[in-house]
Amino acid sequence: MKRTTGIAVGLVLSIGLVLAGVAVGSAQDSPESLISARCARCHNLGPVCGNLGRKTAEQWTETVGRMVKKGAQANDQEKTLIIDYLSGPEAPGGSLCK
Numbered sequence: 610m611k612r613t614t615g616i617a618v619g620l621v622l623s624i625g626l627v628l629a630g631v632a633v634g635s636a637q638d639s640p641e642s643l644i645s646a647r648c649a650r651c652h653n654l655g656p657v658c659g660n661l662g663r664k665t666a667e668q669w670t671e672t673v674g675r676m677v678k679k680g681a682q683a684n685d686q687e688k689t690l691i692i693d694y695l696s697g698p699e700a701p702g703g704s705l706c707k
């Protein structure tokens with residue numbers, strides 16, 4: 610009985626943590642949801658999707674830096690996540706631009 614209570618409490622706690630993470634939109638989000646949330650406010654994902662597989666990591670770093678200067682919201686950790694994803698091999702054909 611005690612044991613099951615412990616497991617139940619553990620489950621509730623971990624679900625709570627996951628939900629809290631989603632609610633604040635932390636950097637633990639998938640890169641796709643982070644990009645959809647932060648990079649489709651001024652324009653749609655068109656310019657992002659049109660450049661997947663074309664820009665190098667340096668070019669994405671330059672672009673994302675410019676977007677942040679314009680007002681895109683991303684801290685250093687989120688910028689790294691976004692740039693790694695956009696210049697990585699999973700982005701073209703990934704779920705972001707479907």
Ligand code: HEC
Nearest residue numbers: 647648649650651652656657660672673676679680681682
């Ligand atoms: C504050 C408004 C704003 C936000 C938020 C924003 N952008 Fe932009 N974006 C612009 C404007 C304005 C342009 C066109 C002028 C230019 O390219 O500087 C643009 C153009 C672009 C282009 C095409 C030009 C190029 O350099 O290839 C890409 C790619 C792009 N944005 C990616 C992103 C990404 C990735 C994010 C999220 C990190 C983002 N944008 C968030 C305003 C924004």
